[in-house]
Amino acid sequence: MKLAYWMYAGPAHIGTLRIASSFKNVHAIMHAPLGDDYFNVMRSMLERERNFTPVTTSVVDRNVLARGSQEKVVDNITRKDAEEHPDLIVLTPTCTSSILQEDLQNFVERAQIESKGDVMLADVNHYRFNELQAADRTLNQIAQFYIEKARKRGELPTAKTEKPSVNIIGTSTMGFHNQHDCTELKRLMADLGIEVNVVIPEGSTVYDIQKMPRAWFNLVPYRELGLPLAEYLQEQFGTPFVDITPMGVVETARCIRKIQQILNEQGAAVNYEEFINEQTLHVSQAAWFSRSIDCQNLTGKKAVVFGDNTHAAAMTKILAREMGIHVVLAGTYCKYDADWFREQVSEYCDEVLISEDNGEIGDAIARLEPSAIFGTQMERHVGKRLDIPCGVIAAPIHIQNFPIGYKPFMGYEGTNQITDLIYNSFTLGMEDHLLEIFGGHDTKEGITKGISADSDLAWSKDGLAELNKIPGFVRGKVKRNTEKFARERQIEQITAEVLYAAKEAVGA
Amino acid sequence: MTLAETQPQALEFECETGNYHTFCPISCVAWLYQKIEDSFFLVIGTKTCGYFLQNAMGVMIFAEPRYAMAELEEGDISAQLNDYEELKRLCTQIKRDRNPSVIVWIGTCTTEIIKTDLEGLAPRLEAEIGIPIVVARANGLDYAFTQGEDTVLAAMAHRCPDKAPVAETEKEERNAISRLINFGRKKEDVAADESEYVKHPPLVLFGSLPDPVVTQLTMELKRQGIKVSGWLPAKRFTELPVLEEGYYVSGINPFLSRTATTLMRRRKCKLIGAPFPIGPDGTRAWIEKICSVFGIEPQGLDEREAQIWAGLEDYVKLIRGKSVFFMGDNLLEISLARFLVRCGMTVPEIGIPYMDKRYQAAELALLEKTCAEMGVPLPRIMEKPDNYNQLQRIYELKPDLVITGMAHANPLEARGINTKWSVEFTFAQIHGFTNARDVLELVTRPLRRNNSLKDLGWDKLVREEAKL
Numbered sequence: 003m004k005l006a007y008w009m010y011a012g013p014a015h016i017g018t019l020r021i022a023s024s025f026k027n028v029h030a031i032m033h034a035p036l037g038d039d040y041f042n043v044m045r046s047m048l049e050r051e052r053n054f055t056p057v058t059t060s061v062v063d064r065n066v067l068a069r070g071s072q073e074k075v076v077d078n079i080t081r082k083d084a085e086e087h088p089d090l091i092v093l094t095p096t097c098t099s100s101i102l103q104e105d106l107q108n109f110v111e112r113a114q115i116e117s118k119g120d121v122m123l124a125d126v127n128h129y130r131f132n133e134l135q136a137a138d139r140t141l142n143q144i145a146q147f148y149i150e151k152a153r154k155r156g157e158l159p160t161a162k163t164e165k166p167s168v169n170i171i172g173t174s175t176m177g178f179h180n181q182h183d184c185t186e187l188k189r190l191m192a193d194l195g196i197e198v199n200v201v202i203p204e205g206s207t208v209y210d211i212q213k214m215p216r217a218w219f220n221l222v223p224y225r226e227l228g229l230p231l232a233e234y235l236q237e238q239f240g241t242p243f244v245d246i247t248p249m250g251v252v253e254t255a256r257c258i259r260k261i262q263q264i265l266n267e268q269g270a271a272v273n274y275e276e277f278i279n280e281q282t283l284h285v286s287q288a289a290w291f292s293r294s295i296d297c298q299n300l301t302g303k304k305a306v307v308f309g310d311n312t313h314a315a316a317m318t319k320i321l322a323r324e325m326g327i328h329v330v331l332a333g334t335y336c337k338y339d340a341d342w343f344r345e346q347v348s349e350y351c352d353e354v355l356i357s358e359d360n361g362e363i364g365d366a367i368a369r370l371e372p373s374a375i376f377g378t379q380m381e382r383h384v385g386k387r388l389d390i391p392c393g394v395i396a397a398p399i400h401i402q403n404f405p406i407g408y409k410p411f412m413g414y415e416g417t418n419q420i421t422d423l424i425y426n427s428f429t430l431g432m433e434d435h436l437l438e439i440f441g442g443h444d445t446k447e448g449i450t451k452g453i454s455a456d457s458d459l460a461w462s463k464d465g466l467a468e469l470n471k472i473p474g475f476v477r478g479k480v481k482r483n484t485e486k487f488a489r490e491r492q493i494e495q496i497t498a499e500v501l502y503a504a505k506e507a508v509g510a
Numbered sequence: 511m512t513l514a515e516t517q518p519q520a521l522e523f524e525c526e527t528g529n530y531h532t533f534c535p536i537s538c539v540a541w542l543y544q545k546i547e548d549s550f551f552l553v554i555g556t557k558t559c560g561y562f563l564q565n566a567m568g569v570m571i572f573a574e575p576r577y578a579m580a581e582l583e584e585g586d587i588s589a590q591l592n593d594y595e596e597l598k599r600l601c602t603q604i605k606r607d608r609n610p611s612v613i614v615w616i617g618t619c620t621t622e623i624i625k626t627d628l629e630g631l632a633p634r635l636e637a638e639i640g641i642p643i644v645v646a647r648a649n650g651l652d653y654a655f656t657q658g659e660d661t662v663l664a665a666m667a668h669r670c671p672d673k674a675p676v677a678e679t680e681k682e683e684r685n686a687i688s689r690l691i692n693f694g695r696k697k698e699d700v701a702a703d704e705s706e707y708v709k710h711p712p713l714v715l716f717g718s719l720p721d722p723v724v725t726q727l728t729m730e731l732k733r734q735g736i737k738v739s740g741w742l743p744a745k746r747f748t749e750l751p752v753l754e755e756g757y758y759v760s761g762i763n764p765f766l767s768r769t770a771t772t773l774m775r776r777r778k779c780k781l782i783g784a785p786f787p788i789g790p791d792g793t794r795a796w797i798e799k800i801c802s803v804f805g806i807e808p809q810g811l812d813e814r815e816a817q818i819w820a821g822l823e824d825y826v827k828l829i830r831g832k833s834v835f836f837m838g839d840n841l842l843e844i845s846l847a848r849f850l851v852r853c854g855m856t857v858p859e860i861g862i863p864y865m866d867k868r869y870q871a872a873e874l875a876l877l878e879k880t881c882a883e884m885g886v887p888l889p890r891i892m893e894k895p896d897n898y899n900q901l902q903r904i905y906e907l908k909p910d911l912v913i914t915g916m917a918h919a920n921p922l923e924a925r926g927i928n929t930k931w932s933v934e935f936t937f938a939q940i941h942g943f944t945n946a947r948d949v950l951e952l953v954t955r956p957l958r959r960n961n962s963l964k965d966l967g968w969d970k971l972v973r974e975e976a977k978l
């Protein structure tokens with residue numbers, strides 16, 4: 003057992019469901035007890051999703067446990083197949099139902115007999131893999147299934163597209179700024195004259211998968227999702243892939259140069275140097291910011307970076323290389339891929355931390371006292387307690403990571419967004435510092451906000467005690483309304499009863 | 511059976527045993543740890559449980575946490591590790607770091623399936639580390655959402671002292687409510703206060719409510735001369751109410767049937783089965799029922815109720831004649847539906863995860879009576895509904911408002927159907943006369959919002975999909 007207060011990555015079934023519900027016309031059946039189906043809530047609330055999340059729980063309760071769940075699971079799969087005609091139904095257990103040791107593969111085979119669409123069991127060990135690993139596996143499993151299916155039917159394309167083209171692998175629902183990154187990458191590809199063949203899994207159907215071999219190369223922007231699939235496609239069809247995350251001016255250029263090399267090896271004659279130069283020097287504001295006087299003031303400031311592999315590594319490089327900020331610690335919670343992270347960031351930071359324990363990171367931040375943190379919501383919270391500003395750069399996702407406006411982290415617009423994030427994080431810190439020097443411009447807050455300090459009304463002790471139970475942000479309003487109520491009725495002492503009578507009268 | 515024939519049409523109960531969504535019962539941790547200030551809640555479960563608390567319940571550990579996960583790992587599941595030793599290690603650490611007055615172990619689906627004997631382990635460990643350990647099995651195999659609180663309170667009922675303390679000092683220590691009401695007064699005044707009460711057997715109320723609501727309901731009964739001897743749960747574990755044989759108890763929430771049973775069978779208390787104090791009508795019926803048990807003639811209740819209704823009129827006129835559909839989530843559905851029918855709404859369907867017809871008998875009777883008096887059809891009560899089927903019924907019935915779990919709210923709104931999150935009624939202060947307006951504040955909000963947007967023509971925000 004592990005005493006846990008916080009998790010950086012979710013359980014395996016969340017990863018599986020993220021992939022399944024990213025595809026169009028794919029439905030997932032969760033074989034799970036009541037309450038394990040909060041994925042639907044997260045997706046609906048966080049992504050502000052308009053459509054019903056295509057995930058149905060086949061509820062496991064005491065009766066199902068006693069009778070065995072095969073019938074119920076099979077019924078639910080065939081029922082969904084008839085109701086919504088999905089191309090594919092993915093069955094997944096959760097941590098809980100996976101220990102029932104049922105032959106779920108057999109359930110799937112039974113259900114397949116009566117279903118028009120395909121039925122598949124997501125093959126993940128729920129105690130060994132987390133959300134990120136499970137997502138990667140499920141994506142790979144689904145893609146391979148449809149490549150094989152097309153191969154058997156002789157439907158695999160034999161030729162590449164006429165013009166250079168790319169598959170973008172790894173954009174998924176509930177990913178950190180994934181939607182905006184995807185839009186930015188599509189724009190970037192358009193600028194480079196590259197057709198986007200398939201974006202997977204978000205927004206594509208399972209039958210788009212068989213078109214993937216037509217692309218000239220695969221782009222895997224996120225370290226956490228899609229690499230095994232890109233490797234599989236390379237092995238099967240010889241399609242090369244680019245796994246350089248285009249985050250920050252330097253890495254975006256490196257990614258584009260790699261694409262250029264790959265295209266030219268396949269007979270294209272592209273030269274992106276001028277494009278890179280123009281974007282870097284004149285379009286993106288990030289490179290200019292690095293040379294500006296604002297950035298000069300950031301020189302040598304200390305920062306701690308923590309997040310998933312993709313974002314933590316990219317941020318570390320941006321801070322150290324492009325801003326001259328001193329990264330005292332770079333860390334990741336992707337323990338399963340720690341070697342890669344170390345190799346990426348070692349030369350850009352003093353210390354590397356690989357941990358899933360938020361306490362350990364919190365302690366490190368307290369010890370290092372950086373001027374700013376770039377981390378997850380957890381580090382933002384740690385920062386609040388220690389009075390250190392924090393920019394959020396990585397999942398676990400939060401409603402704030404689904405802004406209405408356009409905020410990509412990748413590509414050239416991404417470089418602008420990141421620059422803003424960095425600068426704003428530090429300036430908040432600087433502002434605090436200046437306020438301290440000049441004594442601040444806010445007056446100290448009283449118990450209640452009001453112009454006149456004294457009131458002619460007396461509050462009894464129980465009245466005051468009740469007033470103090472009311473949350474601070476409405477207390478002033480309640481106090482004013484109650485006093486108005488008391489004044490109108492010539493009540494001289496406000497007791498708890500008067501307080502509640504006033505609430506009933508005015509609906510305060 | 512002439513009696514049955516003369517009765518109006520009876521409530522219809524159905525059970526779809528469908529695939530429905532509610533929150534996991536371990537969510538009760540989110541409000542109980544705040545209510546019981548000296549407690550620590552340890553949820554013994556998997557990553558799935560932990561991620562739920564972190565995400566669905568929001569800020570799991572922000573600020574000083576008084577709840578945590580005992581995350582089961584592969585070694586625990588395959589029984590390679592000793593449960594007792596593992597729990598001892600964790601609880602010792604909790605004692606060292608937080609030193610709570612009680613540790614509440616929340617059992618989950620996983621501890622049920624691997625058959626962890628939490629009830630067997632707790633007394634041993636309690637004796638060894640010297641902190642009371644209360645075990646509640648708030649698992650999703652047996653319970654839904656708010657019933658988690660029921661499992662915790664039922665377990666705590668065993669820990670209430672069974673004798674009223676004799677010493678005066680201790681008495682003050684125990685009775686937090688009377689101390690609050692008598693705050694800062696001299697003893698003579700308190701003695702004088704005693705005369706404000708009618709002599710009646712002790713009454714203990716059960717159900718977790720925010721402190722202001724506890725005060726309000728306590729004062730409401732005091733107006734009738736009824737003294738509340740204590741609340742389960744109290745603000746502190748060390749202040750649990752005394753429960754002697756023959757004490758009267760009454761629940762303030764509809765999802766506490768297990769606690770009620772425990773109090774009756776194990777503590778030999780007498781249950782006052784009343785409608786729940788939600789809405790002015792329910793609050794009045796609740797007070798009346800308690801008064802009648804103690805042989806008290808209620809004073810001024812008519813005026814009090816009328817006065818509250820008068821204050822609600824601006825909201826009531828927004829919903830009068832409109833219909834509301836409950837998809838079913840928190841077991842507050844019957845009480846809310848009854849109040850909304852009294853406000854003039856019609857209710858085609860009440861979905862509910864679990865329907866205890868005995869514990870909710872008085873509430874169901876009041877619902878029937880209310881429908882008859884308001885001249886509206888009786889709702890269909892659908893236990894363990896199937897959400898997919900419900901959506902088809904919603905499309906057909908086109909209700910003016912759907913009270914639903916969070917997973918369905920945005921998609922329904924996008925299809926031009928007004929919704930309110932059921933979970934808000936779980937967390938808002940909705941009990942008693944004073945808070946009746948808050949219920950309607952929630953119910954009318956979507957309608958008021960739409961009134962302000964009505965000229966924009968943005969009713970449906972999904973494309974009509976071509977049917978395959």
